[in-house]
Amino acid sequence: MAHDLNDLDQALEAAHLPALCAAMVHLTGDTGWLRVEWTPEYTPLSRGETGIAEHEQANIRTEARAVIAAFLAGDRKLPPTPPAEVVRRMMSFVAGAEIPDNYADFLMDELALSGTSTKDPQFEQPKLKAAARKLRVLVIGAGMSGLLTGIRLTQAGVAFEIVEKNADVGGTWLENTYPGCRVDSSNHMYSYSFEPNHHWPQHFSTQPVLLDYFRGVADRYDLRKAIRFETTVTGMVWDEARALWRVTLKGRDGRSETVEANAVITAVGQLNRPRLPDIEGRETFEGPAFHSAEWRHDVDLAGKRVAVVGTGASAFQFVPEIAGQVASLKVFQRTPPWCFPVPHYHEDVPPGFNWLLEHVPYYDKWYRFWMFWMVTDGLLPAVTADPGWNGPSTAVGQANAEFREMIAEAVAMQAPDRPDLIAKIIPTYPVGGKRSLLDNGVWVATLKQPNVELITETITKITPCGLVTADGVAHEVDVIIYGTGFHASRFLWPMAIKGRGGADLHDTWGGDARAYLGMTTPGFPNLFMIYGPNTNIVVNGSIIFFSECSVRYIVGALKLMAEEGVRALEPRADVVEAFNTRVDAANALMAWGAPQVTSWYKNEHGRVSQNWPFALVDYWRATLAPNPDDFVLTRAPEPVA
Numbered sequence: 001m002a003h004d005l006n007d008l009d010q011a012l013e014a015a016h017l018p019a020l021c022a023a024m025v026h027l028t029g030d031t032g033w034l035r036v037e038w039t040p041e042y043t044p045l046s047r048g049e050t051g052i053a054e055h056e057q058a059n060i061r062t063e064a065r066a067v068i069a070a071f072l073a074g075d076r077k078l079p080p081t082p083p084a085e086v087v088r089r090m091m092s093f094v095a096g097a098e099i100p101d102n103y104a105d106f107l108m109d110e111l112a113l114s115g116t117s118t119k120d121p122q123f124e125q126p127k128l129k130a131a132a133r134k135l136r137v138l139v140i141g142a143g144m145s146g147l148l149t150g151i152r153l154t155q156a157g158v159a160f161e162i163v164e165k166n167a168d169v170g171g172t173w174l175e176n177t178y179p180g181c182r183v184d185s186s187n188h189m190y191s192y193s194f195e196p197n198h199h200w201p202q203h204f205s206t207q208p209v210l211l212d213y214f215r216g217v218a219d220r221y222d223l224r225k226a227i228r229f230e231t232t233v234t235g236m237v238w239d240e241a242r243a244l245w246r247v248t249l250k251g252r253d254g255r256s257e258t259v260e261a262n263a264v265i266t267a268v269g270q271l272n273r274p275r276l277p278d279i280e281g282r283e284t285f286e287g288p289a290f291h292s293a294e295w296r297h298d299v300d301l302a303g304k305r306v307a308v309v310g311t312g313a314s315a316f317q318f319v320p321e322i323a324g325q326v327a328s329l330k331v332f333q334r335t336p337p338w339c340f341p342v343p344h345y346h347e348d349v350p351p352g353f354n355w356l357l358e359h360v361p362y363y364d365k366w367y368r369f370w371m372f373w374m375v376t377d378g379l380l381p382a383v384t385a386d387p388g389w390n391g392p393s394t395a396v397g398q399a400n401a402e403f404r405e406m407i408a409e410a411v412a413m414q415a416p417d418r419p420d421l422i423a424k425i426i427p428t429y430p431v432g433g434k435r436s437l438l439d440n441g442v443w444v445a446t447l448k449q450p451n452v453e454l455i456t457e458t459i460t461k462i463t464p465c466g467l468v469t470a471d472g473v474a475h476e477v478d479v480i481i482y483g484t485g486f487h488a489s490r491f492l493w494p495m496a497i498k499g500r501g502g503a504d505l506h507d508t509w510g511g512d513a514r515a516y517l518g519m520t521t522p523g524f525p526n527l528f529m530i531y532g533p534n535t536n537i538v539v540n541g542s543i544i545f546f547s548e549c550s551v552r553y554i555v556g557a558l559k560l561m562a563e564e565g566v567r568a569l570e571p572r573a574d575v576v577e578a579f580n581t582r583v584d585a586a587n588a589l590m591a592w593g594a595p596q597v598t599s600w601y602k603n604e605h606g607r608v609s610q611n612w613p614f615a616l617v618d619y620w621r622a623t624l625a626p627n628p629d630d631f632v633l634t635r636a637p638e639p640v641a
Contacts, residue, residue: 135262149530164230275487320446395430421447532550
């Protein structure tokens, strides 16, 4: 017991005190923990400073220590779960602001105090269970979304198989092994809501740790037995007469096989096909050259002259890792990223922090709730355009301009002695226009190193010896590393997908992918996408949240098919058109939709095909369950008497 109390003292020092107070309500049944003087007033862009007076913080820790020690020493029985109106008070207390009425049911569902939520499959009725067992579903991809789908289909009792092009699970966390690779959403939120990990070593963990998490989930749910590894989908054809998909697979031995499925769920992500720049002479370079997503661990960079093309999310992480190894590092930048100050980006979780998550009931739920609320929609107004804005093109509205000033000041403070560098790394486009990155000062510190040079001149060609820029300078290097992103807007490419009447999906889209709620497309029945068009998020939430909502909706569609005897389900064209009209209008009013902004969020037609422009609550509500009226339903013929 003494060991527990020693751990407790460490934990209380690291505790998020508003979440701790909420947990104490569960342990004591006493709402006196929700005191006015203990109510937080958070500092924007901080690591969660609560604004609670120091002496009150000490009081919270002292009182909580006594309660937790008594709980651990006793029978560990808890009072009844607080009633809904008390939970509402607790939510507002932890959030440090009154929770709007239209968010209450959404956040209550995310909080999931009972251990269940709307995301759990509801297939209890015997007749429904029997009908569900007759379905056969093929899932493409065994990354974060594919594993999630497998778990939910298992819970629903629906037969499925997952095909995965790699030799293991993990998706992006298996493929991206470049130095410094890590998540840029806090780990305590970048995890399945039903599978918390109380042992994250850092706030933003590295690729090996994340891969271990997803491997562990696959093992706990015994998913590997349902996965065909080293298998790719080369094409699929809708069989109209039999109302099923005929899917051609290519196995590890190179042989092709056709399998059949009532429904296909794609879980292949948006950022999984590396894109190399279209630069004259790229193939002529005589040294090692590779994309960061296909890192060459056999190439020793020590003492080499290295060029990095691109300053996006991957380069932002690997450049500081390799700068100390190489003889010289030339970083070629087209446009700089916006960098949000996150001082603890590389920090370990404090001693005792995870102990509190593991041993104090409900603390983990309230801590995750706080993190979820802080990134729910709070930054959306700062990246939303003011209609009729006539200010500078560096912003899209007054709030965006003020946000820009705050971030730019934080960046400039890192190099007051290098105005030449600051001029290169503060963007001229609005904050939110492109993917923003998390900054703890390491990026700027790296660019200031004597062996590192940031080059903003355009690359005009690549030669056998290096790169040539528009100013005529030849940059001789030994190695070129491309941090140039992915073919994000080529959804489901390069799979050949033929729907009703032999229509080709990619021809139908014509480079401008559209889907209803990012999941379904007219003319392609029983084909569901996770992380499809317009489901990427920029400044709010976690992509795991979106995937959980999408999978809930897709499993709901399978339930509808089983309940109603539906053979084929596809969205009505007018519903899809109306949805995309709303999405396009809303995206036009966001920083990433501004005409002066170019990014991977926009496709070849200039349309924002990646991003969700609304609040998270809107996607949660829209995906609670499919509305049969939104779909064309083809039912099985009635049996002849």
